[in-house]
Amino acid sequence: MVTIFHWDTPQDLEDEYGGFLSDRIIKDYTEYANFTFQEYGHKVKHWITFNEPWVFSRAGYDIGKKAPGRCSKYIKEHGELCHAGRSGFETYIVSHNLLLAHADAVEAFRSCEKCKGGKIGIAHSPAWFEPHELSQEEHEEHEKHEEHESPAAHLIDFILGWHLNPTTHGDYPQSMKDHVGHRLPKFTEAQKQKLKNSADFVGINYYTSLFALHDEEHDPLKPSWQSDSLIDWEPRYVDRFSAFNSKPDFARVEVYANGLRSLLKYIKDKYNNPEIIITENGYGEDLGEHDTSLVVALSDEHRKYYIQKHLLSLNQAICEDKINVTGYFLWSLMDNFEWQDGYNARFGLYYVDYKNNLTRHEKKSAQWYSNFLLTGPSESELEHDEL
Template sequence: MVSDKFPVSGLLLLVLIAVGSPAMAAGPVCPKTKVLSGASFPDGFLFGTATASYQVEGAVDEGCRGPSMWDIYCRRFPDRCNNDNGDVAVDFYHRYKEDIRLMKRLNTNSFRLSIAWPRIFPHGRKEKGVNKIGVKFYHDLIDELLANDITPLVTVFHWDIPQDIEDEYGGFLSERIVKDFTEYADFLFNEYGDKVKNWMTFNEPWVFSRAGYDTGKKAPGRCSKYVSDKCQEGRSGYEAYIVSHNLLLAHAEAVQSFRNCQKCKGGKIGIAHSPAWFEPHDLADAQAGASVERVLDFIMGWHLDPTTFGDYPQIMKDVVGSRLPNFTDEQKNKLKNSADFVGINYYFSYFSNHKVKVDPSRPSWQSDSLSEFETKSAQGYNIGNKPLTAVMAVYSKGLRKLLKYIKDKYNNPEIIIAENGYGEILGDKDGDLGVALADENRKYYLQRHLLNLHEAICVDKVNVTGYFVWSLLDNFEWQDGYKTRYGLYYIDFKNNLTRHEKESAKWYSDFLKKQTNPSPVKSEL
């Protein structure tokens, strides 16, 4: 089994501790409990799982759905999608009722989903046709969630832009996207706003812009040749900033539409950001502290500063210069305070190493940030522990530190952990259920992160109101295809997409039972 390869002390959490801190008027109220469980968190806290339309739905040629940018990208460059299972998908589209039953078994009270733009507007605009089948599918899905007392959190855009828009004017490379995106978002708000009260306009704008238009690792796969010879076209150091600028303008207009939507009254809306946490690479380096602050501005402040304060971080304007677009005063006013909460997708941390030499003739987001991401410090220390099959190192303290940083810098906003999860590649053991279902490392990951989340809320008084595990199901992980598994439930792609409960799912279910005593967690982890 996978866990047998690691020190027992790193996996067994056997020390009973008291958790819960006295409530303070200035922060969240945390109940006192003998062990850490769902009951240890403030009343009304959202606990759920997350998925995304393109990653789980399948049925790409059914129900009048139009082609997505990712459909075309993976067909043109199948090697970049690492899809060993061909056209096999998770098929949430047909099996959502079955999967909602899995959510109930987990005892979750919320579920994060996204709505596929090509399934609503197959050709990218309302005037070119609204897909009634797609509209009904999401009504049925949302109704089924509500019937099971599960609160939906809906993402408007999780990277699946209609290919027709991409072909016509380059999607988010053009400011024309602002009008089309706002029309699409407005349609969703008015169609589902009486049922859905929690919304996010965009998922991970940093990843979408950088990986799609600066490194070329995700669709549409654009970058300069000096970054990757796999990119057929693109301009690193330029396009990512243009794309994010248009994305932010689209967000501001969509939020204005949301706030004018009568059906949406009482709802809230934000963006799901995807920062890592960073520690200084070398404490002897005078740039150590500045490097961490700078990279956080580039990775998170890039999109969070405008939606909080109305403009980009000053360090970005200073370093990027004329390559960074400018907002008008009107745009700044629309952007300022345009998020009711901050969504955070947290997975990992790095050491930030100050980069001294930069070639101005080969610009990129990475070189602009003047940093390199390192997994070891200058003294050779690892950033967390990395099991042999893990996609990334586990550093749960980074979550607590990141949340405290956001509280202090961004005026103590409401925060929702929109994604947090453990990825693993099982290789030749992938089809062995005995190995795949005994995911002790994922269980350990969730325990450590939920403890640090609890301490952030109850000790640091960070205003976190929800936590969503990525992911409910093993799914299509973009350029990693299906070989990387994040699910609480195992998908058997070789045998009728059968769902199998992993040990992590059992633990999460126990954790959320109010009257049970789940495994305690060490306070020092």
């Protein structure tokens, strides 16, 4: 499975016309995508046009957290670091051009003789959201129910529906139209038809879940994607423990495997039971002062536990909820460069020693996962209900 674009706009195009801020990118991206189809379409049968468009558009052009680091000065945390940008405007322009580029690339793919029998889609990156006002008792009761409606469907529209709704139905979710108004670009009827059903599968990158908090306090003179969604989110703890499940000391996010199942069911119900591929799922650590300790790094029991819990959740989604999941990619094979976090975040099944010739060391999670792929869960795991 090949990802055509993973946030790496050529610098020349950024300098010439602003990259995805200009509709000129549509023609250049489509030519590039078609080149990859012609070169590799006879070998590669699964393609992703764009990785995590929500993150690319919002983090790069609304809050300035990721490249190219554009935002307005009033944005918290990163506003002072942004040298240019217009929050609440550019992020929607970028995604609009991105979606049009996707539609044209898919049209080229479906006309490619070498690509016959292949499939193409987008890798989305939604979290799952639970209501903020969740008491310990409500949480325990909530866990007993396998099926429940999304308590923050409006927020999921802004994260997932923003790009999945156009590639399924041909237009943005109504909630986005209502709240963003004139700042949300419009598709022509021809563009809507080209976008509709322009994905053969839905790629999902899932890592964690959060609590949704309704937020009506926003300044109309300081627009942003966050204020448009009218929702804030945060981790939440009950009696010093995460109300979801757990967040080990070195973990980057809360562990909530049930959120994966809930998210998949939401997509099945709302988007006509599409084919879904889990394009990323994994556990990240910041080991801090222990980063160079092989003893600590290789004993990654929490990563093993994370994988087990999410595979179980995925099994339930497929076998009990009858969700059409056809593939699963664990992120990641080895520790690697994680954008603005550099090499501090470790997601790999294999530890990479950056100070000693990039030597790779097998972690416990790699040992377990390799064995699982060969033989399935062990008898002891089934007997002790470790999964």
